[in-house]
Amino acid sequence: MNKIYEVKPHKNFKAEVEIPGSKSVANRALILSALATGKTILKNMLFSDDTRYMMKALQQLGNKIDIDEENKVVTIEGNQNRNFGECELFVGNAGTAMRFLPTYISTGKGKVILTGIERMKQRPIKDLVEALTQLDVDVNYMENNGYPPIIINANRLNGTEVTIKGNKSSQYLTSLLLSTPYGENDITINIDGNLVSIPYVNITLTMMKDFGMEIKNYNFKKFEIKSGKKYQGREYSVEGDCSSASYFFGMAAITNSEIKVNNVKKDAMQGDIKLLEVLEKMGAEVEYGENFVIVRGNGKLKGVTVDMHHMSDVAQTLAVVALFAEGKTEIKNVYNMRIKETDRIKAVYNELTKLGAKVTELEDGLIIEPVKKYNEGILIDTYDDHRMAMSFSLAGLLIPNTKINDPKCVSKTFPNYFDEFEKIYK
Numbered sequence: 001m002n003k004i005y006e007v008k009p010h011k012n013f014k015a016e017v018e019i020p021g022s023k024s025v026a027n028r029a030l031i032l033s034a035l036a037t038g039k040t041i042l043k044n045m046l047f048s049d050d051t052r053y054m055m056k057a058l059q060q061l062g063n064k065i066d067i068d069e070e071n072k073v074v075t076i077e078g079n080q081n082r083n084f085g086e087c088e089l090f091v092g093n094a095g096t097a098m099r100f101l102p103t104y105i106s107t108g109k110g111k112v113i114l115t116g117i118e119r120m121k122q123r124p125i126k127d128l129v130e131a132l133t134q135l136d137v138d139v140n141y142m143e144n145n146g147y148p149p150i151i152i153n154a155n156r157l158n159g160t161e162v163t164i165k166g167n168k169s170s171q172y173l174t175s176l177l178l179s180t181p182y183g184e185n186d187i188t189i190n191i192d193g194n195l196v197s198i199p200y201v202n203i204t205l206t207m208m209k210d211f212g213m214e215i216k217n218y219n220f221k222k223f224e225i226k227s228g229k230k231y232q233g234r235e236y237s238v239e240g241d242c243s244s245a246s247y248f249f250g251m252a253a254i255t256n257s258e259i260k261v262n263n264v265k266k267d268a269m270q271g272d273i274k275l276l277e278v279l280e281k282m283g284a285e286v287e288y289g290e291n292f293v294i295v296r297g298n299g300k301l302k303g304v305t306v307d308m309h310h311m312s313d314v315a316q317t318l319a320v321v322a323l324f325a326e327g328k329t330e331i332k333n334v335y336n337m338r339i340k341e342t343d344r345i346k347a348v349y350n351e352l353t354k355l356g357a358k359v360t361e362l363e364d365g366l367i368i369e370p371v372k373k374y375n376e377g378i379l380i381d382t383y384d385d386h387r388m389a390m391s392f393s394l395a396g397l398l399i400p401n402t403k404i405n406d407p408k409c410v411s412k413t414f415p416n417y418f419d420e421f422e423k424i425y426k
């Protein structure tokens with residue numbers, strides 16, 4: 001793929017696209033199957049940077065993984081003894097791998113380093129490290145306090161009670177939930193303060209149940225986990241990625257088009273499916289099928305005010321859609337967008353401003369006021385953030401000569417995004 005992708009303007013079309021498996025579901029499924037008794041066959045698997053890092057890490061940790069990329073199937077043998085020896089795991093910028101693996105590693109024995117790209121080293125991990133320390137895990141920072149890389153001297157998970165903060169990222173809690181059933185003792189997890197991204201914790205709990213594990217949830221304030229029960233290997237189909245689907249939902253809404261988006265469904269586990277409700281409120285039409293969604297735009301969208309605390313991954317999609325609505329859109333309560341692949345609030349502010357929109361950058365959100373005419377021929381910077389590339393591709397459909405810098409950064413979660421995107425011209 002070229003270093004720059006030039007988007008050709010297009011509207012009033014009818015198209016059909018396929019969404020790959022969900023990164024969040026795939027990387028949870030990998031941890032669950034690595035712990036499970038017996039063999040797990042994962043279908044509709046996603047092959048992208050984030051899942052490849054997770055698979056590679058689990059292979060280095062001793063799991064046997066057979067990869068059949070053509071058929072999107074991965075077969076994994078659970079690893080019951082988890083003697084890891086000494087190794088270093090590199091997970092790029094995959095938050096899910098960096099955060100889910102430490103508790104998994106803590107249930108075994110060995111000396112394991114977890115590291116990633118420079119940006120990963122700026123993404124906090126302190127709340128998880130402090131939680132593991134309370135569970136008697138020997139875990140230390142190797143460079144800067146509070147940030148990866150970390151080193152874990154694992155000698156089984158011996159603690160019994162932990163209090164964790166969940167206001168920066170839900171991935172720390174998910175990490176504990178997925179692997180604490182393999183502690184030596186029963187474990188109680190207390191939540192200190194507010195939890196962000198709760199729908200992701202729900203995905204975790206649902207998937208734990210799918211693999212045979214029920215735990216006690218006291219209204220997301222406290223969880224009780226019994227030791228001794230095992231996940232069961234099984235056949236499992238990875239749900240389609242609703243965050244990846246959001247670009248096509250938004251695209252139909254702004255271009256007065258009809259797009260059938262296959263491999264996503266209304267009752268998906270992923271909270272990001274709820275972006276469809278926001279688009280409906282703005283004026284788009286949504287039709288739900290068995291494993292597809294059809295979105296129709298009708299040329300008249302209205303701006304909205306929306307709290308995206310629990311669906312911040314689709315805030316960038318909405319920010320670009322907002323350019324083409326009537327009236328302003330306010331995206332609220334998404335402070336944690338600043339600690340993702342890039343500072344996403346700043347990145348969106350910069351690029352929308354280059355296009356000529358009136359944008360206000362808030363500490364925890366954005367206000368976007370559309371204008372009658374946008375600047376043409378703008379090169380959009382993507383900050384090594386897949387969601388910048390995918391969401392700003394929508395702008396190019398209505399603003400001539402918009403170009404996307406470094407389009408291949410979509411490989412984090414949706415490597416064939418631009419192939420699917422080009423189906424709209426056929």
Ligand SMILES: O=C(O)C1=C[C@@H](OP(=O)(O)O)[C@@H](O)[C@H](O)C1
Pocket residue numbers: 023024025095096168169170171174196197200312313336
């Ligand atoms: O658990 C998960 O799979 C994820 C949780 C969210 O992160 P935070 O909990 O850090 O908001 C989300 O942004 C990320 O893309 C995936």
Ligand SMILES: C=C(OP(=O)(O)O)C(=O)O
Pocket residue numbers: 093094095096313340341387413
């Ligand atoms: C925030 C994201 O990823 P990560 O899993 O690295 O946190 C994302 O995919 O938008």
